Amino acid sequence: MSDRIPTVEGRIDAGERLAHRQTPAYQTKQGIYTRGTSGFFQNVRLTAGLVMLFMYYLFPWLNWGDRQMVWFNLPDRQFFVFNATFWPQDLVLLSWLLIICAFGLFFVTVFGGRIWCGYTCPQTVWTQIFMAIERYTEGERNARIKLDKGPMTPSKFRKKLSKQVLWLGVAWATGFTFVAYFIPARELVIDHWTGQASMGAYLWIGLFTIATYANAGYLREKVCIHMCPYARFQSVMFDQDTLIVAYDTERGEPRGSRKRSAESTNTQGDCVDCGLCVQVCPTGIDIRDGLQYECIQCALCIDACDSIMDKMNYDRGLVRYATEHELDGGQTHWLRPRLIGYGVAMLAMCVAFGYALTHRSTLEAKVARDRGALFHETKTGEIENTYSLTVFNKTSFNEEYEVNFQGHPSARLIGPATIELAPGQTRVQVYQVQIPPDMLANSRLPISFIIEPAKQPANEVTIESTFIGPDRWK
């Protein structure tokens, strides 16, 4: 395995770093006022965020046949995703999916750092929307600082109020949409305005509204820095060949302000110390202090710095995605055992998931022998065992199941030859098996029930059970 990244002391003195910090270890003293920026990475973030938000807000409104396209129906324990219906018995699929997500996260993190945090995490995406609203209602960074310092005026009140209203609107839409995955959106949207939705629905909409409002409006980077376990363990997977958002110290130092378009001199590095990279940072750090655990790698500082470099007619990339090895003037080793290992594991899990998904049974059947009496003698002296056969139709159509028996040539199965079930229906059917006593060589006979669905004979299920007879027969 590759070496861990040494602490930043080698690059910048720890004391100096502490002095630079905008966020003290456990409470933000002064709020972070982020400056808006634009550029390649901001566009990628916006696109990624908008695509995901679009899907999130839209899905509950789409129907598949006569039901909602994505609908987790908890009371009936049916989980609809596109054309498929999942049942609690399919839980193993969820575990495969989560394992894929875990390995996917490991793979991406080893390759490109905290891509999840910076581009796709809901915390980041919703914070992005809330910051945009803030910028729209209260103006840019400097205007907001001034506004907050100033006394309350009608204009300030109006700005603050419109921000709060918009925030709460987005938060409510988020809460409503979340609940709409569990309670059909088209019913819920009417019911919850007319006061007819269930207490549970109001409770969860309220809870998610408050959580969204608080997380994206106020907690923001505090969640990433102090609360999120992902944030901590992702950094553990970094090595010196991981792409991180980094400031090129060699090129930038010694930093200093200068006239626009001044030539780079030997006494000064390329960093003009404009502070823009700090102002755009959503977690309020200075990327020039090196890799820090607060950094969610959103790459906004790259966009900010590139815009300045363009103005100065310097090369872009003073702050850029780079590896530690590259910054130290060495070679980046892209293919390394750790990355390949995670990649292979992720692919293997994908294959396992695909197999489990396409081969999952749409028929659930089990057999229970009667426990009250081991066996029963009929009037004609045959030995009879009673079985309760439970059949569960997991398909989305009416199905007919043929019930067959195997295990003894002279056995007789008493009970309906077929069971008809509506989608999602379960039935317990009692069957008796009779065998003449003189045909029974053993007191225990392994037998099996074979359940064959008429429309999908390939999904046939065989269930093992036992036939029990008397120990000594006279």
Place this chain on the structure above:
Amino acid sequence: MFNDSLPTFWSIWVAFITLLVIFGCLWLVMVVRRSEPFKEETEQTVGHAFDGIEEYDNPLPRWWYLKFLGTIVFGLGYLVLYPGLGNFQGILNWSSTGQWEEEMAAAEVKYGPVFAAFGQQSIEALAQDPKALEVGGRLFANNCAVCHGSGAKGAYGFPNLTDEEWLYGGSPEKIKESLNVGRMANMPAWQGILGDAGIEETSHYVVSLSGRAHDEALAAKGQTHFQTYCAACHMPTGEGMQMLGAPNLTDDIWLYKAPNLTVIESVKQTLRHGRQGVMPAQLPRLGEDKVHLLTAYVYSLSQQ
């Protein structure tokens, strides 16, 4: 307000320890709060470092401190409202039994009308109604199948409910009576009166009634015993008496036929030791409407 699940001493003991722990926690929180060296946030560290990691010596945040106090207030409030301090029931008088009873009452309100609707119909009509039989079948599976079997075919000592033969009568009224008040069957032991020879002879006569293989001479002697002792209940013909639940001995159905014994050996055992059959009364457990529905289900079994 107080129950008597614990002796007085132990009740006080439990209450004492519970309160001791709560007030001990309060004391601990207060003492730690008072001993904090800095009342404000500072850059001061506690003075030790490990791998370059140092720790601020800041006071417990106020909201956190208040949260601790809040849990103590909650705990005391809880103990006033709910049982927790020994035998003290709490002023809400809540109990798990009480909650169960409430839930059962709520279920009765919800499902009662369903069964009441079935209760309005005649048993003969219900026995033809697939919906009623489905519900009745579930009642049977939950309440009866443990003895009579899922298929109601009975077992050793438990009668088969799917045939035409009934110990106490197979009319809807009689089945309902069996379910409502239960049945207590009693076959006395005859060993003391008949002796070994008498048992042997009587048993041959009994199996001869259903046409089974028997010894003619023994059966002839057994017939006198039968007419003397058995005919009172099983009738001189051996066809039994449903009023008493005395089984018909001519139908070749043997309730107590043990799997490892022949029919005649089983009859001997019955004669020697007697039999006690018990069907528990279901009315107190299930109520009238459910018994009505169960009657229809059981009745339907022998009508097919």
